[in-house]
Amino acid sequence: LGAALSALPQVLWALLESFTLSSCIPVTVYVKVFTNSPFLVCMDLARSHEELIDPKYLWVGPDGKSLKGQKYVNLTETGKLMVMGFKESMSGAYTCTLSHKIIETTTQEEREMSEAYHFMVYVSPFAPGWKEVCHQVPYDCEDATNMRVREARDRIGEFFHKQTYALKRQFRIIPTIHYVDSSFSVIRIDSCQPGFGKNDITHKNCASCCVVCSPGTYSPNNEVTCQTCTKPQVKVNWETDEQL
DSSP, X not given: OHHHHTTSOHHHHHHHHHOOTTTTOOEEEEEOTTSOOOOEESSOHHHHTSOOEEEEEEEEOTTSSBOTTOTTEEEOTTSEEEEOSOOGGGOEEEEEEEEEXXXXXXXXXXXXXXXXXXXXXXXXXXXXXXXHHHTOOSSOHHHHHHHHHHHHHHHHHHHHHXXXXXXXXXXXXXXXXXXXXXXXXXXXXXXXXXXXXXXXXXXXGGTTSOEEOOTTEEOSSSOSSOEEOOOOOOOEETTTTEEO
């Protein structure tokens, strides 16, 4: 098993080594859109060098359902998961529960053990090669978008300037509501679609990317910050034990 797992990319093993069960910190993985994810391993590096008795693996996707039998995943008998043809909608939390048996040293009895491994998998639209995969165009789409916005700003400003000139010089009529010179400006508005947000702390490698809100947070609108979910409050009638 150890030899098989050692074939994984070095970068992923570095991520797995940083994962500790006590802190429950998920491993963050970025995947280029429309490509296959690296194999996610349902154990840490130290555990891979041990001999496990009757190991069982249960992978759960972002929707909380088992990934077994899903056509867009590759699940191996050794607990490795690959998400194939990765899309933005596939982003989210992927959790694997490893169950295995241990033999008590003193009593020689078998006991069931389980450990959970958490991965946050996100689409990385600006990873190397994303332009060729997504758009097949010879220019950067973000630069092209910004260029069009600047062009629209310049045209609107030119319209107001010519309108003011015509009203003052040709018609000699200035309406009550009119454009004031140098009052036109453009403000950049940053946004993400609902359910997504930006976080330069947890996503330092892609701080400008809109990624799926982490577990326990949500975004109902186009804001760039995910909000913390409020805990549900249930009132109980202590005389009847009914929930109100």
